[in-house]
Amino acid sequence: MLTINEIQDEIIEEFSVYDEWLDKYEYLIELGNSLDIIDEGQKTPDNIIQGCQSRVWLDAKMDSDGTLNFKADSDAIITKGIIALLIRVFNHQKPQDIIDAQLYFIDEIGLSANLSPTRANGLLAMIKQIRYYALAFNALNK
């Protein structure tokens, strides 16, 4: 199992081949389309992260090995592609590792504007929510 930073480095490497913005977006759209999305039944008001521009749903479970399993969705496909990356980084990681993680890949691949609070696409809130889940499961485990 790769560590959070190993996965981040892997993503940065993958994105390094794209010079053109729209090629990056094509790839994100592809990732978004293949995202293992949250079940419709789990798209409850509890699981919605309201952005003003796009909506994001997120749900988390703890697997028997003590790692977290996230499922998510968004109504905007590029947002969904970024979600797919975030989930790839955080899925099957231990709560403590998620809490301790420094998220640097988004900056490195040039998508940090998508995390600006004014974008209101739900991504920033989603990352916060992932950390809350990690904190909550960590507390439960103790």
Added chain:
Amino acid sequence: MDIQQIRNDFPILGQKIYGHPLVYLDNAATTQKPQCVLDSIMKFYTLYNSNIHRGVHYLSEKATEIYENARLKVKEFINAKSRTEIVFTKGSTEAINTLASSFSQRFINSGDELIISEMEHHSNIVPWQLNAQNKGAVIKVLPFNDRGELLIEKLESLITDKTKIVCVTYASNTLGTVNDVEKIIKIAHSHNIPVLVDAAQAIQHLKIDVQKLDCDFLALSGHKIYAETGIGILYGKEKFLEELPPYQGGGDMIKNVSFAKTTYAELPLKFEAGTSNFVGAGSLHTALDYVDKLGLENIAAHEAELLNYATQKVEALGGITIYGKAANKVSVLSFNIDGAHHYDTGMILDKLGIAVRTGTHCTEPIMQHFGITGTVRASFALYNTFEEVDALVDGIKRAKKMLVG
């Protein structure tokens, strides 16, 4: 009008964004500034900066003159009867908040009713809601049809003897619809009900004559007509402004102050508390002169051609839904690529150097009407070209291919 020459007046338009020439189509949000406006701002600060209405010294007099001449210019531009009817504000939002607060204090009581159209910008809804709630008044909604045209024939049936004001936008920032405000005003006036016209999206496209229109109040923003941000106007008929209590207290708006009793300044200063934005006002003067020089009819004619061209081209792509199909529109084109999210479309256009707005455009009731979460909005101004429309259409084609195949 020589558009290429006009473009040279706007230095920002020469930029490249992500390697593409900037195509600025977010003019309904704010317009770019011509060099003469930029120069005037620089000049005011370089030569005349001082606090207006407050000094006996030369600079203060010059600055006051710039400010008061700007007021006269606005008065002429909208053909108000008197300069006392022109109140400077930060923008349309502050103009409407000022009116909503003062008007409600004076005229609205528990059980009274206000009529607001379904296509208003939040800034012509929320200030009224806040004040109506305080007073226990009720807001009634004048609906629009699926083409985005107000159902003016319903107005009569919404009016009761409790109705205190009708608030309507001249042009919709989301749908582009130009409303027949003259007709609305006639109907309201036949019941002695005053009307507020939100002209934020009209002032830059349509010749407005407040006396001919006979509106009682009008709000506008300077930044949407090529002036600086942070300056706007509340127009009000003198008989109303005289009767309304001040909105904010402070310097400039008083005659005498003591702890026992304060008396207020004459109009329009009664509504202009605090140090005024004389540079903004001056920049509005310059911007209005610029518009006058080009001729608002010429500007409108060019924008109408752009809108027609864009509408035809976008419709011809197929698989696109256009929101706002009124017969009479300002140059606003709202749409969605079927099956794609407006946010994704906007993100892709952005990377092609095309600036559009996505989302609800501060008009959530319009979104609710159509059952959507947002639209992509392209809005055209005097400096936009047919080539830019072509770039937009190519961009939409590209986005469509990426997002829905």
